[in-house]
Structure formats: structure tokens, C-alpha cells
Amino acid sequence: MTPTIKQLKYLIALDEHLHFGKASAACFISQSAFSIAIKELETALNVQLVDRTNKSVVITEAGRAVITQARHCIRDLDLLVSIASSEQEPLSGKLTLGVIPTIAPFLLPPLIPEVVRQFPKLQLFLREDKTAVIHEQLLDGKLDLILVALPFQMRGVTVMPLFEDPFLLACSRNSRWIDGKSTRLELAALPDESVLLLEDGHCLRDHALAACHLRNADQINRFAATSLQTLLQMVVADLGITFVPAMARDSLTGGSSELELHPLSEQNCREIGLAWRKGSSRGDEFSKIGALIQQLHQQ
Secondary structure, three states, rough: OOOOHHHHHHHHHHHHHOOHHHHHOOOOOHHHHHHHHHHHHHHHHHHOEEEOOOEEEEEEEHHHHHHHHHHHHHHHHHHHHHHHHHHHHOOOOEEEEEEEEHHHHHHHHHHHHHHHHHHEEEEEEOOOOOOOHHHHHOOOOOEEEEEEEEOOOOOEEEEEEEEEEEEEEEEEOOOOOOOOOOOOHHHHHHOOOEEEEOOOOOOHHHHHHHOOOOOOOOOOOOOOEOOOOHHHHHHOOOOOOEEEEEHHHHHHOOOOOOOEEEEEEOEEEEEEEEEEEOOOOOOOHHHOOOOOOOOHHHO
């Protein structure tokens, strides 16, 4: 018996959730039908894919190998559908875009309405996560395209650089950490424990450290935030200063905002780029989306 596409998708879902109830719910079928499908797949392949206990699900070594190939099969099937769709009309059908949290809230609001207007037959789905996560999801075929900040080491992808995004110094009004009367902010003069950053794993942290040339470890506060929103709340409370991308300027200032943003004495920036799987047949389509993002940025 040959495994079915549904069975392979169910196995992938089980690997993601490691729970029959949650995996079956994600696939919109009953748990009993889901369990039967996995058992039928094991029978068809004549190998045990899953060790079942009352409290946990463990994927066997053979199951791991099968899941890897199952992901490739599903990705190739999705690619086949995409090729057929793009031959009929470019930028139509489903497209799944991964975006990092330090880009999504600032770039997506103007981008999505323009994508809908210019490409009305395109169904855009969004996923937000750290760069390493969406890069792996891209390689696994879960995403078609990712919008990230560079530099970031990524294998197996084509990268389209879009634009540079300078860093600004963010502080609370009348902050005790900087000289408000100075017209030129010198980063080397910042006090110890004054710089607040995101926790390890966020590329914004690495980019800020590199772009702003922060070499004095004593200036970095030992507390780190898990999200940009938390980081900014810490800055508002004057627990320190931080560095934010210029694309966030309009969202963070104006009106009753308690934040102040200051340009830095040197040009310190990260680069925004679009990436897709190397060799993708939709490269020309993705380049059009990249050109649209560049156009919106220039405006």
C-alpha cells in the first residue's frame, strides 16, 4: 500500500504537536480517525513510526527519517501547485510570508493593503517569529518567503537586499542616562549598565551591538527583555536607553509618547532583506514583492 498525502500530513502534524489530541484538532479530524490513519501509515511502510504511552508521544528513529522525507514530499507537491498557478497568472494563489517581530508591526500595515490592491488574486498568509525559526520553516517548505534583518547567516536561500534601516537611540523624556543639552550623542560616553537590549536569540540585539559599535560590555545592562514592547516599557521607566530601528519612528513618537528618539553621531544601521529557497521557480514573483517593499519604503 502507498502512503497517502493526508497520512503524511498527519504524521508531520504529530511531530509538531507530539500529542494525538492536539495534532488531530489541528488537522480538523477526530482523534480516533487520526490514530487510525497513523497506524495505517505504519502498516503501509511496515515500520513503527511512533512510540505511544499514556502521557507522551515519542517519534522513533525510523519515524524521524520518514518525517524528513514527508516534509520534502509535501513541499514538492505545494511547489507543483504553485508552478501551475503562477503559469496561469503570476502572484496568484497562496503565499506564506514569515516576518520577524522587529519588522512586522512597522512594515506590514502599509504593505498588506498595497499587496491586496496590486495583486488581488494573491492569498497572503503571515507568520511571525525569530529569524532562525522562520529560516528553518522556509527550508522545510512551511513558508514561501521571509522578510528579515541582515546580516544573518542563512543557508540554501536567495537573498534580495531591500534597504538600510538606521538605528536611533531611544530614551525616556528627561532621561538620567544622557545629556539632554548635548546636540551630539557619543555612545562611548554612556554610563555603565545604561544600555537595555533584547535577550539572546533576537537578531535586533546582535545588529544593535554590531552597528552601534558597543564594545564596552560594562555599558550593557544585565537585564534583557523578551520582546520589543517590554524593552520599550523598560526604557519609558528610565531603567536605561536602547536602540530602535528607524522604521519604528512613527509608531513610537508623537502625541503623548513618553519616548524620545535621537539620531546617532555615526550612520549605524541594519539591512532589511527578502529571502526565498534557492532555485525557487517563483523567484521573479518574489522579486516583484521586494520591489513593492522598496517603493513603499521610499515613500
